[in-house]
Amino acid sequence: DADVTQTPRNRITKTGKRIMLECSQTKGHDRMYWYRQDPGLGLRLIYYSFDVKDINKGEISDGYSVSRQAQAKFSLSLESAIPNQTALYFCATSDPLREQETQYFGPGTRLLVL
Amino acid sequence: GENVEQHPSTLSVQEGDSAVIKCTYSDSASNYFPWYKQELGKRPQLIIDIRSNVGEKKDQRIAVTLNKTAKHFSLHITETQPEDSAVYFCAASINAGGSQGNLIFGKGTKLSVKP
Numbered sequence: 001d002a003d004v005t006q007t008p009r010n011r012i013t014k015t016g017k018r019i020m021l022e023c024s025q026t027k028g029h030d031r032m033y034w035y036r037q038d039p040g041l042g043l044r045l046i047y048y049s050f051d052v053k054d055i056n057k058g059e060i061s062d063g064y065s066v067s068r069q070a071q072a073k074f075s076l077s078l079e080s081a082i083p084n085q086t087a088l089y090f091c092a093t094s095d096p097l098r099e100q101e102t103q104y105f106g107p108g109t110r111l112l113v114l
Numbered sequence: 115g116e117n118v119e120q121h122p123s124t125l126s127v128q129e130g131d132s133a134v135i136k137c138t139y140s141d142s143a144s145n146y147f148p149w150y151k152q153e154l155g156k157r158p159q160l161i162i163d164i165r166s167n168v169g170e171k172k173d174q175r176i177a178v179t180l181n182k183t184a185k186h187f188s189l190h191i192t193e194t195q196p197e198d199s200a201v202y203f204c205a206a207s208i209n210a211g212g213s214q215g216n217l218i219f220g221k222g223t224k225l226s227v228k229p
Contacts, residue, residue: 033216040123042203042221043158058216090157101146101209103217105157 003027006091006106013081014114021076021109023091032074033092033103034058034066043090049074081113116141118206120220128228133194135223137204138186144206147180147187148217152201161202162189165209194227201225 004025013019023032034046045058047066055066063085067075078085091106117140127133139147148163164171164178164187171178175194180187191198201222208215 040221042120043217043219045216048216096209101148101163101207101217102160105159107157 004091004093004104004106006089006109008109009107010110012112012114015082017081019078019081019111021078021089021091021111023074023076023106025072025091025093025104025106027093027095027104028071029093029095029104030071031094031096032068033094034064034074034076035090035092035105036060037088037090037108046076046089078111078113081111083113086111086113116144116206116208116218118204118218118220120204120223122223123221124224124226126226126228127194129194129196131194133191133198133225133227135189135202135204135225136186137188137206137220138184139206139218140185141206141208142182142185143208146207146209146215147178148205149178149189150203150205150219152203152222154200158203191225194225196227196229199225199227 007022030051033048035043044060046064049055049068052068065077089109092103094103120137145166150158151161152158162176162178164180175192177190201224203222204220205217207217
């Protein structure tokens with residue numbers, strides 16, 4: 001689904017570094033999400049945004065921040081990366097009014113913190 | 115808050131056999147239950163969903179059943195094929211008055227279909 005893209009796709013960084021993961025979508029959806037996937041732990045919600053002026057913490061927001069620069073862009077930042085933030089990160093979008101509750105995921109960003 | 119438990123964590127079946135994955139949820143107000151499939155190295159994609167006003171839903175070889183009293187729902191795959199091999203996630207959310215709640219995901223089931 002090329003309508004939701006993420007950059008970078010892979011990133012290696014060092015402890016203490018600031019890093020930003022970016023998500024863009026051409027689906028015209030108002031709602032955007034950031035999830036983290038760890039083996040055996042499923043998908044856990046970090047932050048979500050229902051529109052440009054609405055940002056909400058999810059289940060595991062500590063150590064992360066987000067920015068909704070426009071309807072189409074939602075960025076996730078790690079202010080000071082630590083090794084236990086090594087994970088696969090997914091962005092997702094949804095539009096309950098037009099497409100009910102379906103969430104569309106981006107291709108993921110694999111992050112390794114050394 | 116809502117908690118979703120998913121079992122088993124791994125499942126291996128022979129091609130042609132059926133596979134069943136079960137999930138339980140804790141919040142009786144949850145009323146939307148999707149299933150996502152994630153192939154190796156790919157993104158999760160919705161394969162089927164069910165709402166609380168329906169007890170069962172089918173789509174070709176895939177079906178989902180819901181027992182609101184027991185607060186559990188299951189994914190059934192019949193006549194499994196190698197391309198069904200993937201990680202499957204169940205989820206639950208509360209949707210009220212057009213307002214969609216957040217999805218709470220189970221931890222996933224890795225299904226392997228052996229030829």
